[in-house]
Every structure is written in structure tokens, then in C-alpha cells.
Amino acid sequence: MHKFTPETQLIADEIFEYALARMKMDPPELDAPLTFEELTVRAGATITEDGLGGSEALKLFGEVLAPTCISVDHPRFLSFIPNAPTEYATLFDLVVGASGLYGGSWLEASGAVFAENQALRWIADLAGMPETAGGVFVQGGTLGNLSALVAARDHLRRQLEGFARWAVVCSEESHSSIASAAKVMDVDVVKCEVDDYGRLTGASLDAAIEDYESKTNGRVFAVVATSGTTNLGIVDDLRSVGAVAKRRGIWFHVDGAYGGAGLAAPSVRHLFDGIEQADSFVVDPHKWLFAPFDACALIYREPGIAKRAHTQHASYLDTLQNEEAEWNPSDYAIHLSRRARGLPFWFSLAAHGTLKYTEAIEETLRIAKMGARLIDAHPNCELLLEPTLSIVAFRRIGWVAADYAAWSERLLKEQIAFVTPSSHQGEPILRFAIVNPRTTETDLAEILETL
Ligand SMILES: *Cc1c(COP(=O)(O)O)cnc(C)c1O
Secondary structure, three states: OOOOHHHHHHHHHHHHHHHHHHHHOEEEEEEEEOOOHHHHHOOOOOOOOOOOOOOHHHHHHHHHHHOOOOOOOOEEEEEEEOOOOHHHHHHHHHHHHOOEEEEOOOHHHHHHHHHHHHHHHHHHHHHHOOOOOOOOOEHHHHHHHHHHHHHHHHHHHOOOOOEEEEEEEEOOOHHHHHHHHHHOOEEEEEEEEEOOOOOOOOHHHHHHHHHHHOOEEEEEEEEEEEOOOOOOOOOHHHHHHHHHHHHHOOEEEEEEOHHHHHHHHHHHHHHOOOHHHHHHEEHHHHHHHOOOOOOEEEEEHHHHHHHHHHHHOOOOHHHHHOOOOOOOOOHHHOOOEEEEEEHHHHHHHHHHHHHHHHHHHHHHHHHHHHHHHHHHHOOOOOEEEOOOOEEEEEEEEEOOOOHHHHHHHHHHOOOOEEEEEEEEOOOEEEEEOOOOOOOOHHHHHHHHHOO
């Protein structure tokens, strides 16, 4: 198993051939899931004492398993937040896997960490963070948000004593991962009202803190503003939220897991004004920055605070904390061993340059706008609101939830597109989440024709 033999070479050829063929499909098959029973019949028991052999296992994957996995990079995968890695980023993922990299420490992977940090620096500069800012690529926005909030509470808990409870404030529209982080941390979540545009503002934050702290023996330690809500793409009023956070001495975290990529797009950059005040923020390159799963850029204004909260200490780790250790990525989040998961993103960014990223993001914004115009012109559809970023939310007039569900199922069954229903304030809606520059106006038009 651990020797590269002539037989390994044969399997290597088959694997490369498979991977390249998949990459060259334009578009790839959309595909659809099977039930457990169906998969049991088709795939059977795959783990055996003597093994299937490489060719057979690859064939099983390619012919039975892969076709049951919906292609997230399909231009008509418009559900949730899709994934649209650049070809270079996908290719370099193979290199990362083959390179025996341990991405947790400077001692073990200085060059990889150096490169990842330059990619983080690009993002930090887009946000206007100080030179001293820094962070780490973690698995996803969920872990990024949790790690930032843990650092935040640790920081405040060192300064303030005597509070029975701690709380984090966010808007009704914030991502489910904030509530999940609060549950893990056993802190309260205070949900703030949003303004007429669906945004969290400084005024409502102020009122929510006042209300919580007057009614409980608790203390708000952080506010999470969302810069691009997952459902509608709304960007909170970062400037006023940041100002209130600063005045009250609480941590200001910005969740830009989906929308943070908009920082690189001049046409929407102004929506993010105020992000430069953030104590921490996250952006998922696996969402709108064209990296493969999974990578979340987590950046702190003062990384020392995060380091104090997160560094693991043990006799067998002491050697990592020496003076030559410029930067240990494992010190900045809830993890230790880590894949150098920022490298595929770094490679593509280094190879193509940042301008290409700006162009690709602007292209998705343009297609989202075109989608909104198509909906305006549609006899049966109505825009929920003008898209802020690249999510187009709309309703099919006269439909109830069951109609939406049946339509969505049919669309996938007929391999036309993957568009799942969502809801807003209790009302079922549809949304096109567009992060793939290969999604065209024709794609959207053909989907809309089925409505
Ligand atoms: C997707 C998303 C998350 C969670 O990110 P994962 O990478 O899926 O863990 C958090 N916040 C927002 C706003 C998101 O869109």
C-alpha cells in the first residue's frame, strides 16, 4: 500500500484520467440522490477483507456513487450557496493532497503558511484591516464564527467579572451557525430587529443590549453583523453597528461567509463600509471566491487575543511555540492538525492575479441583476427585493409551499436545474444563489420558463 509500484502507476493514470475528464465536462452532469435502499442494491458492501482493487473501486465511484452526488459546480446549481472553484484551484488541491503537508505550524510548513497568509492578507487589505491583522483558514464559516466568538468571550471575560450569563447579539437574518456557536458556548443569543431593508443597525443593537442587560444579570460580549445574508444577500449596516460596538466595548464580528467576496467588487464595495472596524471577520473562499471545499478565511484585528484563547498547551507541543515560529495557524481557531486548505485558493489567486477575481465576481453580480430583470418581465413571478449581492429572491404568484416543492423536485428529476425553495417571514420563496461565473442569463431564463 505504501510503495509506488507499476500497478500504482496504472491506477494513477486511471485516477488522473477520471479527474481530468470530470473537470473538462462543460457542464458536468447535474445528477441526483438515490435512497439508501437503492444505493445498497447498486453499491453493495464496499469494504471487504481482500479489497476490490483500485480499478474496481474507482469504477464503483464513477459509475454508482458519483452520479448520486449533485454537482455543486453545475451552472444551474443555484440552491443554498453553490461552489464554483477555478480550474487551477481544483488542480492544485491534488498537489496539496500529494505533498505531505501538515498545515498547523510554522515549523512543519513555513512556506505553505507563508503563502496562505498572503492570501489572507489580500482579504484583510480589501477590508481595510490594519497591518497587524491575521488569521487562519479553517474548515468553514461555522467553525470560523465559533472560533471568533470564543476569542471574543475569552477577551471580555478576562476584563469583566461577576456576570452570570454572556450573550451574543445578531439579527433575525443571521446564519444558523451563530445560534449553533452560542449553544456550544452556552451563551444567550439576542436577536435584534432589522430595519426596512432587512439590516441590523446600530440603533437596534443599542436597544437590544439595553433590554438584555437590564432584564438579566448577563453581559453582551459580541455582536455579529452579517455582510451578505445567506437567504437574501442583505448586508447589515456595518458602520453604525461597529460604532455602537466600539462605544460599548463589545467585540464586533462580521460574518461574510457568503458575501465577503463582494469586498473585491468595486460595484458593491461601499455596502461593506464599516467592516474596517471589525475585531474579526470571516469569508468562505469555497463560496464566492472560487476555491474548492472547504476553506473559510478567519481574520482577527488583534491576532494575539485569538492566540491567547486558542493555543493548545502540552509537553509534546512546546517545541512549536519557539521564537522562530512566525505564525502557527493552529493557534487561531478550534483545531490543531490541519490541511493547508488555503493553498488551492492561494495558487489560483497567485497565478491569475486579483483582477480576474474582481471580474469574475462582477460577472456574477451582473447575471444576478439580469435575473432580476427577467423576473420583472415574467407574467407569473415577482421579485421579493432588488438583489443586493448575487442572490435573487422571488415568488411565484399564487403558489403555496407544496407547489414550490413539487416544482423543485421536477426540475431536478428532469435534470434542468437544482433550485430548492426557501422562505422569508413565513412565506415560501425561490432564490437563485449565483456564485458561478459560468451561470448565464440563458440558464436563468430557461429555469424561469418552467414557472
Ligand atoms: C454559509 C454560511 C455560513 C456557514 O459557513 P459553512 O462554511 O457552511 O460552515 C455562515 N454564515 C453565513 C452568512 C453563510 O452564508
